[in-house]
Amino acid sequence: MTIHLKLLLALYQVTAIYQLCWALSPPSFRIAIIGGGSSGVMAASSIKKSVHRDVLPSVDITVYESTKDVLRNIRNHHQDGILYDASKTPMDVLNAGYPRGRKEITSLMTKYFPPMQQQKWFEDRGVEFRTRQDGTMTCSDGNASPVISALLDDQLRETIETNARVVSISKDDETGCFQLSVNGRQEIHDCVILATGNSYLGFQLAKSLGHTITKPVRSCFELVLKDSNILSSMEEGGTYDLPYVRLSYKVAIKGQKRPRIIRSEGPARLQLYNSQVLLTGIAALSLSSVAAFELKDATYKGTLLIHFCPDHLGGKVENLEQFLWQYRQDNPNEIMGERCPLQFANVDYDEYDWETESFKSITTDCIPQNLWRGLVQESGMAYDSTWSKVNPKKCRKLAESMVGCSLEFRGRNTCSMYPFIDAGGTSLREVDMNSMQSKVVDGLFLCGQVLDGDASHSCFSFMRDLATGKMAGESAVLYAKEILLSKNNNITY
Template identity: 20%
Template sequence: MKKQYDVIVVGSGGAGMIAAITAKKLGFDVLLLEKLSSLGAKLKATGGGKCNLTNTLSKDDFMNSFGRNGKFMMKAINMLDKNDLREFFSSIGVQTDTKDGFRIFPVTHNSSTIISALQKELERLEIDILCDCKVDRLLCDNEKITGVQTQKGNFEAPHIIIATGGLGFPMLGANGDGYEFAKELGHKVTDLYPAMLPVYVKETWVANCTADTIAKAIVRIDLKKAKKLKAVGDLIFTSKGLRGPVILDFSREITPLLEKYDEVPLLINMVKGKSEDEIFQHLKKQGTLKPDVNVVELLSTLLPVSVSKELCLQVKANLDKKFKDQDGQIRNDLVKIVANTPFTVTDSVGFKKAMITRGGVSLKEIDPNTMQSKIVEGLYFCGEVMDLDGPCGGYNLQWSFSSGYLAGHLNK
């Protein structure tokens, strides 16, 4: 294998592979390095193995979903948006669909389809690929990139694209080496936290509700400094905690607080935002329409039976009595706990199963028009290694592909 290239791409996730393909199509001589024995390991796990590529949001709505840093991706998204991405995959033999009108998947709903197609395109373009090759450090001279030092020798190139991902799923190769490369060359890396992951809670009753999903649950953090934070989406109970899209999205706000407070109190409205008064009026009306049902059966007009029973037990309601026959304080407590069900997050699954990393290389030190470092000439970043993460639903993978595509242009 040669020792000199125009560009070396470090990491073979979605961002790295599309960066290598883009650079090669523009006439650059490319080397793709991967420390594992095969390409796209983490990509294989994306979207539960179904590979949610992107979604149907407009460009503005898509960027706004990333919060205040969303505008950083404007040039990348304008160069490769959802339609461009679908056309690209169609050109390499992958058709896509959107059965729910929002999330876009390969029609096979299998991430192996995406990995296989990208690998075939890399091979068709005759891009040099070296697996089982860990990069130890980046080589730099007078603030200009000159190459990489690896366990298989040094390789020279005036352009290096870092596409190493974050810290999530270490069994799939994530170890944060991209952050270390950046710091060694003078870049700031913000605090790193696991995101898009389930959480554990103190409340043991959740184990009795694992068969049910709560639609459009509203989750808030019950801490003074986090009162304004909230998320809406489907909630799923696990044997030891909470998951589902709403928790996966909101976990990026929870994990930094866990580090600070050890426990994070949540309040969850599981009745589509109904207020205490609306809940009381609903129960009163249903009690009139169904005068013979007990309190659990009545509450199950709002919530699954399993959850209704557990909430009744939490306020010490008599399960055999009707709602109107309960003690007045118990009726009030039941309405309150339905409107704002308390949970106490005690831990998360951590980076071991975190789909995304919150934090990364500071965006202030990266040119959004090229993805090139503002500190080191010839150094580029793309994908999760940067301080930019979005919710679940195809956001992060679209960003990986778009940023990789832009980085692959190398200012050309």
């Protein structure tokens, strides 16, 4: 027993001496974060918290932002949504918002920093959200200040250098340090987090360190549809919501008989603006993301198939045909053009029923009236006729139009709501997605939109930035601890 006590006392003394030496002369470790967007600032915030928790006063960080202010995208686009319906399962969010790169971020978005935890992270810092009908979550007061304050406290502001343009980066193999050229001066750092978004310079920095870059092309855009009889009933300035659709786009593959079919599902919207019919919404933006390169090659011209009710009756035309014929039998005197007989139930997050302890449900037509009239006319019937006039052949044609409506598109519209989303970037195969550390360069971490992959809406892009940024920051601190311990073990006292 006495021997054990002596050993414990000796261990305690050694530990005390170690801590004293560390405090008197701590080895320094410098982390550079290139980019002051949502991923870069989240990385810096995570580093600060981890350093404070692990008592690592010798770790210093500097955030280099090339413009005059940080978090510009959140400031400019917070009204489009910061998060997406955190009440949904993480996989539902992944399937809805990440057409490209979904597999690689699954662990981050389901286990590490899922939507519900992201919401709680902000709410713990005073942010209040409201969920809109389309599932996007915005600040309750419509102001971005609470979100910015949550990400950027006063202590963190001191680490940020604005108007600081990093034009080159290299790594010294002997010292293991990174040399950055910032506004004409040289800065030395032990670790670098690349969070430059989809900027050309950011991709060049990654490429100069040995990473493979897929040349970015524009994604998440609206499609401009050609005029057709189906769209003829739309009114100028009108907006027509499609609660849930499936979009299909066929791509011819050289050397193969069968084309590749690219699909996307979700809510969509038709708008008639300046005599142009625009197809937008999550379904359209997702398709433009998945097929970004193929659409570019086709000069944004082609044919689209729209299934207006894929989640009804198994999505099969035969089942829909039976349903419509039965509806004719039950409602022979109803005017056909009055409304679509299929309904879609949606959750109203602004109305909570305290008696049933649930949110109220809103029922809407699967196909809005003006578009429904166009489908009826396309099937060879007058929209002001009664259902009793429908014969089996026309009933079948109407069912086919509902599950496979063919519409041509003749261009794209890069609306101002989604100006910063591109497909392409640093290859995900070259990044360890469990730590966001480069597999090519030791001590280099990447996060946010500098990575390949895509999001179908600005809120999904923010969520991806937050998850990858948080992981990059925490992993950089673990990397720093390993280096500092290695340096400390080489110190003679």
